[in-house]
Amino acid sequence: MTSKQPLCHLSAMALRTEIGAGRVSATEVVTAHLAQIETWNPRVNAIVTLDAERALAQAARADQAQASGAPLGLLHGLPIAHKDSFLTAGMRTTYGSPVYRDFIPERDSLIVTRERAAGAITLGKTNLPEFGAGSQTFNTVFGPTRNPYDLGKTAGGSSGGAAAALACGMVPLADGTDMGGSLRNPASFCNVVGLRPSAGRVPQWPTASPYNALTVAGPMARTVADVALLLAATAGPDARDPLSIEQDPRCFLGALERDFKGTRIAFAPTWGGLPTQPAVVQALDRQLAVFEALGALVDMDCPDFSGADASFQALRGQAFAVGYEMLLREKRDQLKDSVIWNIELGLQQAGSVLVQAERQRAALFARMHAFMQTHEFLIGPVSQVVPFPVEHETVHEIEGTPMHNYIDWMRSGYYLSLTGHPVISVPCGFTADGLPVGIQIVGRYRDELGVLQLARAFEQATQFWLQAPRLPD
Known part of the structure; x- marks a missing residue:
């Protein structure tokens, strides 16, 4: 296998098999990915902190442990890059902000701890917008991350560095976070897979908002x-996260094959009337037959998302105020305008606004739950637009409809965040200009396994993930 295909183009599962069988060493795998980073990263600016020396040392220890007969972890020898909002002991963590340009934490975030305990080898950190604010990855510390399929376009965000690194073969695995679409939008823009799991599925620690169910951590590949x-x-309970789910994460290790004959799927091409570029809808329309070929029954239908906009903006503002109020007071001159706006919104909004936001979220969840009793899955576009010029900080209008703030164009993402249901972004084809488009697959409450099964069936039928970007001349 490895003689026919470069190591950095193999899936993590394939690499795991090769390493486990002794056909390739962790050191060889890490070396191949470091070479890929050297080739691609100057073009896309996805990995912003790199520690090749420490990665190679970790790989050597992994090889020694394997040679001694030690049991191998789930991620033994697999390179990984962490979003630059996760703490990494001894490695710079900037949050994409000049405030933390030189911050080196003394501890790891829980997700990093679990990845390392499973045998993953940290290569470095991936780029994000300042404090993860927005679905366009740029900041004043490192600059923008570019789309590997068109270097003039954005990779999306906020886990844009992770998505671009995956697409280029710089890493086989990456982690990220998602409040309004940050695991899904960059996956869609870069032709990779991003899962927004249920709140608590991947516990978060440390965090300023342990009861915040809007922001989740999750996997990309x-x-x-x-x-x-x-x-x-990375899943499984932890007592330091009050939302963590008490379920054995080994349930995700089984075969993902499943018979979908007779399964009811709702298709919402514009999520109930959101302005959406025709190229996005056309890409999804071309693949609807795949679900029908799987035996599923596809209906044009959509839940009622009324009240979602006001609710999300209020709850997002509250989360920013909880997390960053002191930064606003002490470092305001170093924060970007959209971050300041979100913090001030949270601090200044009336209590009645939050009361109404919680009522709207509760009503939305009830409607979503009822809807998902008649449809096991819901599908639609990840983003309302295709990747846009990297020089544009945000999307200002879609099909003539103005966007009123920097996240207005991501309603297709944050509507689903509010429902609390697991949702995945899977490659769904390309536009006429060669830009990737992703499809969102939403499952029933806490049914990540079902989401993964349908996503796997769609992926196997289409194989879009195999269309890697080409290195420009």
Whole structure:
């Protein structure tokens, strides 16, 4: 296998098999990915902190442990890059902000701890917008991350560095976070897979908002099976996260094959009337027959998302105020305008606004739950637009409809965040200009396994993930 295909183009599952069988060493795998980083990263700016020396030392220890007969972890020898909002002991963590340009934490975030305990080898950190604010990855510390399929376009965000690194073969696995679409939008823009799991599925620690169910941590990879592998390594309860789910994460390690004959799927091409570029809808329309070929029954239908906009904006503002109020007071001159706006919104909004936001979220969840009793899955576009010029900080209008703030164009993402249901972004084809488009697959409450199964079936039928970007001349 490895003689026919470069190591950095193999899936994480394939690499795991090769390493486990002794056909390739962790050191060889890490070396191949470091070479890929050297080739690709100057073009896309996805990995912003790199520690090759420490990665190679970790790989050597992994090889020694394997040679001694030690049991191998789920991620043994697999390179990984962490979003630059996760703490990494001894490695710079900037949050994409000049405030933390030189911050080196003394501890790891829980997700990093679990990845390392499973045998993953940290290569470095991936780029994000300042404090993860927005679905366009740029900041004043490192600059923008570019789309590997068109270097003039954005990779999306906020886990844009992770998505671009995966697409280029710089890493087989990456992690990220998602409040309004940050695991899904960049996956869609870069032709990779991003899973937004249920709140608490991947516990978060440390965090300023342990009861915040809007922001989740989750896995990204090039294939659905790889995402399931990383989920199995990072999920599971932890008493420091009050939302963590008491379920054995090994449930995600089984075969993902399933018969979908007679399964009811709702298709919402514009999520109930959101302005959406025709190229996005056309890409999804071309693949609807795939679900029908799987035996599923596809209906044009959509839940009622009324009240979602006001609710999300209020709850997002509250989360920013909880997390960053002191930064606003002490470092305002170093924060970007959209971050300041979100913090001030949270601090200034009336209590009645939050009361109404919680009522709207509760009503939305009830409607979503009822809807999902008649449809096991819901599908639609990840983003309302295709990747846009990297020089544009945000999307200002879609099909003539103005966007009123920097996240207005991502309603297709944050509507689903509010429902609390697991949702995945899977490659769904390309536009006439060669830009990737992703499809969102939403499952029933806490049914990540079902989501992974349908995503895997779609991926196997279409194989879009195999269309890697080409290195420009």
